[in-house]
Amino acid sequence: xxxxxxxxxxxxxxxxxxxxxxxxxxxxxxxxxxxxxxxxxxxxxxxxxxxxxxxxxxxxxxxxxxxxxxxxxxxxxxxxxxxxxxxxxxxxxxxxxxxxxxxxxxxxxxxxxxxxxxxxxxxxxxxxxxxxxxxxxxxxxxxxxxxxxxxxxxxxxxxxxxxxxxxxxxxxxxxxxxxxxxxxxxxxxxxxxxxxxxxxxxxxxxxxxxxxxxxxxxxxxxxxxxxxxxxxxxxxxxxxxxxxxxxxxxxxxxx
Amino acid sequence: xxxxxxxxxxxxxxxxxxxxxxxxxxxxxxxxxxxxxxxxxxxxxxxxxxxxxxxxxxxxxxxxxxxxxxxxxxxxxxxxxxxxxxxx
Numbered sequence: 001x002x003x004x005x006x007x008x009x010x011x012x013x014x015x016x017x018x019x020x021x022x023x024x025x026x027x028x029x030x031x032x033x034x035x036x037x038x039x040x041x042x043x044x045x046x047x048x049x050x051x052x053x054x055x056x057x058x059x060x061x062x063x064x065x066x067x068x069x070x071x072x073x074x075x076x077x078x079x080x081x082x083x084x085x086x087x088x089x090x091x092x093x094x095x096x097x098x099x100x101x102x103x104x105x106x107x108x109x110x111x112x113x114x115x116x117x118x119x120x121x122x123x124x125x126x127x128x129x130x131x132x133x134x135x136x137x138x139x140x141x142x143x144x145x146x147x148x149x150x151x152x153x154x155x156x157x158x159x160x161x162x163x164x165x166x167x168x169x170x171x172x173x174x175x176x177x178x179x180x181x182x183x184x185x186x187x188x189x190x191x192x193x194x195x196x197x198x199x200x201x202x203x204x205x206x207x208x209x210x211x212x213x214x215x216x217x218x219x220x221x222x223x224x225x226x227x228x229x230x231x232x233x234x235x236x237x238x239x240x241x242x243x244x245x246x247x248x249x250x251x252x253x254x255x
Numbered sequence: 256x257x258x259x260x261x262x263x264x265x266x267x268x269x270x271x272x273x274x275x276x277x278x279x280x281x282x283x284x285x286x287x288x289x290x291x292x293x294x295x296x297x298x299x300x301x302x303x304x305x306x307x308x309x310x311x312x313x314x315x316x317x318x319x320x321x322x323x324x325x326x327x328x329x330x331x332x333x334x335x336x337x338x339x340x341x342x343x
C-alpha cells in the first residue's frame with residue numbers, strides 16, 4: 001500500500017516536472033515528511049532522485065522532438081552551477097528566514113507578471129523559431145536560481161522558466177522543456193552529495209521513480225496539446241503556492 | 256546531436272526505471288536483493304546527467320561551436336568533481 005502511494009506521489013511529481021519544467025520537490029519533500037514520516041534529509045535525498053528521474057524521462061522525449069534549446073540550457077547551467085557553489089559555501093552565514101522571505105517576494109512578483117501576460121503566451125514549440133534576447137538577464141537570474149537552490153535546497157526551475165519566458169523571449173513550452181533538461185543536472189550535484197553521505201534510501205526512492213517515469217510520459221504528451229496560456233497561468237498559481245509556503249516556513253521557523 | 260542526447264537519456268532512464276521496478280517487485284516478495292537492485296537503479300539514473308553533458312559537449316565540438324562546448328565541458332567537470340568528492 002505504501003509503495004502504491006509513493007508511486008502516485010512520483011506520478012504527480014513527474015507530471016508537474018514535464019508540464020512546468022519544475023522538479024516537483026515542493027510536493028515530494030512535504031509529502032514524504034508529513035504523510036510518510038520520512039526524516040527530512042532522507043526526504044530531500046529522495047526528492048533529488050525524483051528531479052533527476054523526471055528530468056531524464058521528460059527530456060528524452062523533448063530533446064528527440066527538438067523542443068529543448070540546448071544552447072540556452074548549457075549557458076544558463078554554467079551560471080546556475082556557479083551560483084549553486086557560491087550558495088552552498090555561504091549557506092551557513094546567511095539568515096535562512098530572510099532568504100525565504102526574499103524568495104517568496106520574488107515568487108509573488110514573477111507569478112503576478114506571468115499571470116498578467118498569460119494571454120500573450122505563444123504556443124510555439126520548436127527551437128529556433130524565436131530570437132533569444134537579454135542573455136545577461138538570463139545568466140543573472142540563473143546564477144541567482146543556483147544560489148537559492150544551494151541555500152534553500154529547492155530547484156531552480158521556479159526562476160529559470162520565467163527568466164527564459166519573460167526576459168529571454170523563449171516561448172513558454174520551449175522554456176519548460178529547456179528547464180526540464182537543465183534541472184536534472186543541477187539536482188544531480190546535490191543528489192551525489194546526499195547519496196555519498198548515506199542519506200538516500202534506495203528502496204524508498206524506487207517506487208517514486210517508477211511513478212515519476214509514468215507521470216513524465218503523460219506530461220510530455222499533454223504539453224503538446226495544452227494551450228500555453230493555460231500552462232503559464234497554472235505555473236503562476238503554482239509559484240504563488242510555493243511563495244506562500246516559503247512565507248509559512250519562514251514565519252514558523254522564526255516563531 | 257539531439258538524437259544522440261535523446262538516445263542517451265532513454266537508455267539511462269529505462270535502465271534506472273526497470274531496475275527500480277525489479278527492486279519494488281523483489282521488495283514486495285521479501286527478497287533480500289531488493290536493496291541492491293534499487294541502488295543500481297538510482298546509480299543508473301545518476302549516470303544520465305554527466306552522460307547527457309558529455310554527448311552535448313561532443314555535439315558542440317563537432318559543430319565547431321567551441322564556446323558552447325567549453326561551457327558544457329565546464330559543467331560536466333563540476334558534476335564529475337562533485338561525484339568523486341561524494342564517493343570518497
